[in-house]
Amino acid sequence: MIEARSLTKVFQDKKRGAVRAVESVSFRCDPGYIYGLLGANGAGKTTTLRMLATLLTPTSGGATVAGYDVVAQPELARANLGFLSTATALYGRLTAREFVEYFGRLHGLPEDTLAARREQLFARLEMNEFSDRRCDKLSTGMKQKTSIARVLIHDPQVMIFDEPTTGLDVMTARTIVSFIRECRERGKTVIFSTHVMTEAEKLCDRIGIIHGGRLLTEGTLGELRAKHGQNDLEDVFVDVVTQAGGAPS
C-alpha cells in the first residue's frame, strides 16, 4: 500500500525564489491496483514520485510506502520499493547479471536466495542469452529487461514507474506495459506516471490529474468521465487543466 498525505515540496531557486513544485498532494493506492498520475511535463509528477521513493524529502506532509514512513524510515521504505524510470540507467561496465546481483546484495538478500531469484527472473524475462554481456553493449529492449530485473530482484511490495516508456520504441514500451500489468496481477501496489493518455486509459485503475504541482482531480476512468461529462480521457484532462486556469499541453 502507498499513501501520500498533503505532500508538498518547495525548491529554493536563486532566480525565482521559492518554487512550489508540489502542493499538498494526497492519494492512496492499495495492493493489486495501479494508480496513474497524469500530467504535462513540469506538472510535478517526478517530484511527487521522488518523494515517495525517498530520493527527495517533503517540505511538509508525508507518505508511507508499505507502511513505512518515507521520512522517518527511508531505508525500510526503499527495501519495499521498486523504482523505474527512463532516468534510472544501468552501470555500463557491469554485465546484466552483475548489475542485478549488485542491487540484490544491497537489498540484503542472502546469496542462495539471490541466486534462486536471479535465475527465476532471468528465465521469465528471457535474459539468459545476454546475462553475461556488459550493459553498455545491450540493446534498448535488453536494457529495459535488465532494469525490470533490477527492480524485481528484492520482490518489493510497491512499484513506482516514472514515465517508464518515454523515448522507447513500440515493442519495448509494450514490454514495460505488460510488465506493469503483471505487477498488478501479482498483487503489488503500482504508481505509474505518464503524460500519454492512452497508456493511462489502458493501465490505470485510478487516475489523478496533476497540474502546477496540485492534484486537481482523481477517480476511476469511469468516475472522471462522468464527473466531467467527457468520454475521452484527453478531453477530461484538457477540461480539468483549463478549469484550473492552466494551459493544456
Added chain:
Amino acid sequence: MSLRNIGIVYRKELTDALRDRRTLISTIVVPILLIPAMTVGLGGFISSMIKKAQKDVPPIMILGGKDSPRTVEALEHLPSVRVIPASDDYARRITNKELRAAVRIPPDFDAALDHDEPAKVEIYVYESDMNSEIAGGKLQSFFQTLRQQTIEKRMAERNISMSLLRPFEVKRENVAPPEKVSGAMAGALLPYLVILMCMTGAMYPAIDLTAGEKERGTMETILTSRVSRTHLVIGKFLLVLTTSLTTALLAVSSMWLSSQLAARMFTEQLSAKGGDAAAQLHVALRANDLLVVFLLILPVAVLFSGALLAIALFAKSYKEAQSYISPLMILVILPAVASMIPGVELNLRLALVPILSTSLVSKEIFTGTYHWHLIGVIFASSCVYAAIALYAAVHMFSREDVIFRA
C-alpha cells in the same frame, strides 16, 4: 554502520574501475610509464643531446685578425670548430642557426700580446641556444688557454714565479655521507611526486563516481536501492582512496626502479668525470623512512579523496567537474613543491598547513631527521583536515539540491 553494504559498494566500484580504461591509465599506466620516461627517458635524451652537441664541430667565423696570423692560424687548427669565411651578416646567420658563433679579433692582436698591451676579444653567441653556447664556450676556452700561456710567458721573461699569482689553492670537499646526499635528493623530489600522484590518482575516479554517475543517470538508480547514502559515499570514497594510494605507491616504486636503472646507465660516464657523482645518483630509500612517510601521506590521500568527491559531486557533468578540479591542481602543486625550494624549514606554524607540512616533513625524514613532535602535530592536523573532507563528502551526498542539481 553496515560494513557489509560498504563492502558491496566498494567491490562493485572496484570491478567497475578495473574495467575502465581511463581509470587504469590514470592509476597504473601514468605512474609506471611517466616516471621512468621523465627520469631515464628524458634524462637520457637530454644527456645524449648534450653529448651530441659537444661532439659536433660547429661552424664559426673569425672577424678581423688579418694582421694577427698566429692567432687566426691557431683558431683554424682547432679540431673542435670549423672556421668558415667571414661575412658582415654574421649576427643574422647566428640567429638563423647557420652559424654557431663568431669571434672578433681586434687590430694588431698578435702584436699586442707580444708587447704587453691590453686587447679585447669579442665572442658572439645566441644565448639560450645550447649549440651556440657550446661553440662560444669552445672559443672562450681557446682564448683562456691563450691568455694563460701569455701570462706564463710574460712571467717567465721577468723571472717571476707563477706562485706569486696563486699564493694558495682552495679545495671544497663534501663530508656528508653519500646516503644523506642521496636522501636530500630523494627527499626533495619524492614528497612532491607522491603528493602529486595521490591527487592525480584520486582525480579521475572521484569525478567518474559522482558527476560521471549523474551524467550517465546511474546516480538516481543507486539512490533508489536500500543502501544508505552514508554507506554509499564511504564505499565510493574507499575506492577513490585505493586508486590514490595505488598511484602514489606505483610512482614511488617506479621512481626507485628508474633511479637504479639511471644509476647503472650513467655510472660509467659520471665515474669517468671523477668524484662520487655516481654514488649520489643512487637513491637510498630506507624501509623505515618509507613507512613513516606512507603513514603521513595516508591522511593527505584521505583529504584528497574526500575533497575531490565533494567537489565533483556538485558538478552536473564530467566536464563541469573537470573545470572545478583542474585549478585545484595548482593549489596542491604549490605547497607540494615546497620540499624542492631551498631554505624552507619546517616549524610549528607550517606544521599546521596541509600538504605543505607533509611535503616538508617527508623531506626531513628522507635525510634521516625525525622531529617527532612535529611529525605528531602534522599527522594529527592532517587527520583533522581529512576528517573534514570526508564529512564534506558525506554531507554533500545528503544534499538533494546537489544530487539532483539541474
